[in-house]
Every structure is written in structure tokens, then in C-alpha cells.
Amino acid sequence: MNYGFIKTAASSLKLKVADVSFNTSIIKEAIDSALEKNVKLLVTPELSVTGYTCADLFFARTLLIESERAVAELADYIKGKDIVLLVGAPVPFFNKLYNCAVVIDKDGVKGIVPKKHLANYNEFYEKRWFSTSMDTEDSFINFDGEEVPFSQNVFDANSFTFGVEICEDLWTPVPPSTVLSMSGAEIIL
Numbered sequence: 001m002n003y004g005f006i007k008t009a010a011s012s013l014k015l016k017v018a019d020v021s022f023n024t025s026i027i028k029e030a031i032d033s034a035l036e037k038n039v040k041l042l043v044t045p046e047l048s049v050t051g052y053t054c055a056d057l058f059f060a061r062t063l064l065i066e067s068e069r070a071v072a073e074l075a076d077y078i079k080g081k082d083i084v085l086l087v088g089a090p091v092p093f094f095n096k097l098y099n100c101a102v103v104i105d106k107d108g109v110k111g112i113v114p115k116k117h118l119a120n121y122n123e124f125y126e127k128r129w130f131s132t133s134m135d136t137e138d139s140f141i142n143f144d145g146e147e148v149p150f151s152q153n154v155f156d157a158n159s160f161t162f163g164v165e166i167c168e169d170l171w172t173p174v175p176p177s178t179v180l181s182m183s184g185a186e187i188i189l
Contacts, residue, residue, distance in 0.1 A: 006160055008041040008187065009034050017051035020066040024049065027087060028077055035083060041157070043189050046115075046167050047088040047099060058090055058097060058129040067091075072144040075104045082106065084157045086164065086189055093141055093150060096131035101164045101189070102143075103155055111149040112141060115166040116176055126168075152176050154185045162187040 011030040016022045027044055034042045046052055049067050057063050067089045078085055084105045091100040091112055098114035114133035118126035138151035154163050163180025165188065170177070177188040 004159075006040040007038055008043070009037070009039040010043045011045070013045060013048060015045070015048060015051045018054050018057050018063055019051070020049055020063070020070045023051065024070040024073055027074060031074075031078060031081075031083065031085060035081060039083060041084045041086075041160075041162070041187070041189070043086045045088060046101075047090065049087055049089040052088075054090075055125075056129070064090060064092055064097075068144065071102050071104070071109065075108045075144065078104060078106060079108070080106050084110075084155075084162075088166070090130070091141070091143075091150075093136070093139075097129060098133060099126065099130045099166065101166055103164065105157060109143050109146060109148050110155055111151070111153050112143060113152060113164040113166070114150065115169060116152065117168045117172050119168040152180065154180055154183045160187060161185050162189055164189045 013026050013030060027048060049070050050063060071089055074087060086101050086103055089100055089102050091098050101113045103110040116133045118130055118132050120127045140147045141150040154161050161184050163185035165176040169175050180188060
């Protein structure tokens with residue numbers, strides 16, 4: 001951590017659509033590679049646990065159960081390790097489904113950030129499967145037996161703070177990063 005900098009990485013993974021077990025193993029490989037390179041903050045793609053193009057499979061209860069199990073497995077995998085991990089996963093909350101980034105560190109799941117602005121044009125049909133976080137207030141969700149924030153948050157990771165926005169969120173007139181930065185986020189993922 002020379003001069004207050006940290007090493008971050010974004011992983012580009014060869015995922016299989018709806019193959020949660022395979023995708024989890026690929027994410028673990030990315031974690032191992034990042035740790036070897038002293039990466040402190042690793043970001044995986046949107047919906048990396050399931051793959052982005054699951055379409056109506058997002059309605060399948062089995063996929064959602066496997067996705068939550070995989071996130072818990074990844075949290076257990078990095079327990080005690082000096083890295084913060086973001087994985088993309090569909091998360092059900094109050095009878096709606098959200099496209100989320102799950103923030104995990106050495107102590108477990110720190111929070112879940114739902115996508116605020118859904119892509120719904122050309123080849124994108126996100127509103128068919130997902131709800132927007134604009135329909136929710138900052139809240140908490142029981143995830144893997146723990147109460148964690150379900151909201152656009154600024155996260156504190158010991159030596160740095162960060163915020164999360166997901167894909168389409170960036171291209172809006174007032175992206176979440178604007179508020180996150182004004183709230184103290186030093187890094188926007």
C-alpha cells in the first residue's frame with residue numbers, strides 16, 4: 001500500500017449461463033490469482049454467479065437458491081483473506097427480484113447493492129426479470145443467516161472506502177456514484 005494506493009482488479013470471466021457451480025469455481029480461480037498479485041479489491045462481472053443471459057431462468061427457484069448458496073460459499077472461501085470481492089447475483093427481496101452486486105470481505109457478506117437503473121432497450125430486457133432499487137428504501141436483508149444492508153452504500157474496507165454502481169447506473173444523468181462520492185466513497189466500482 002505505497003502512498004495510500006491499493007491494487008484493484010476487474011476480472012473478465014468465461015462463465016456458463018445458469019451453471020452456478022462452474023461459475024463459482026471460475027470466480028474462486030480469479031480470487032486465487034488476485035491474491036497472488038496482492039489485489040485488495042476484486043470486481044467480477046454483473047450477474048457473475050449465474051451469467052447475465054439467463055433470461056426466464058431467473059424465475060427458477062432452483063437458480064436463486066443455488067445463487068445464494070454460491071455467494072455463501074464464496075464468502076466462506078475468502079474468510080480471513082485480505083481481499084474485498086464483488087460478485088453479481090440475482091437476489092430476491094420482498095417478492096421481487098433484483099440484479100445485485102454482493103460485497104464480500106474476510107468477515108463475510110458486508111452488503112448487497114441492487115441495480116438502480118435497468119437496461120430495457122434493444123437486446124436488453126432487464127425489466128422483464130428484475131425490479132429497480134428505486135422501488136426500495138435503504139433496508140436490511142437476511143442473507144445466509146446475517147442481516148446485511150440492501151442499499152446503495154458507502155463501504156469501509158479498513159484503509160479505503162468505496163461505492164458500487166452496476167452497468168446502466170453509470171450512464172444516467174445523476175448516477176449513484178455522484179451521491180456515493182459526496183458521501184465519502186474514494187473508489188467507485
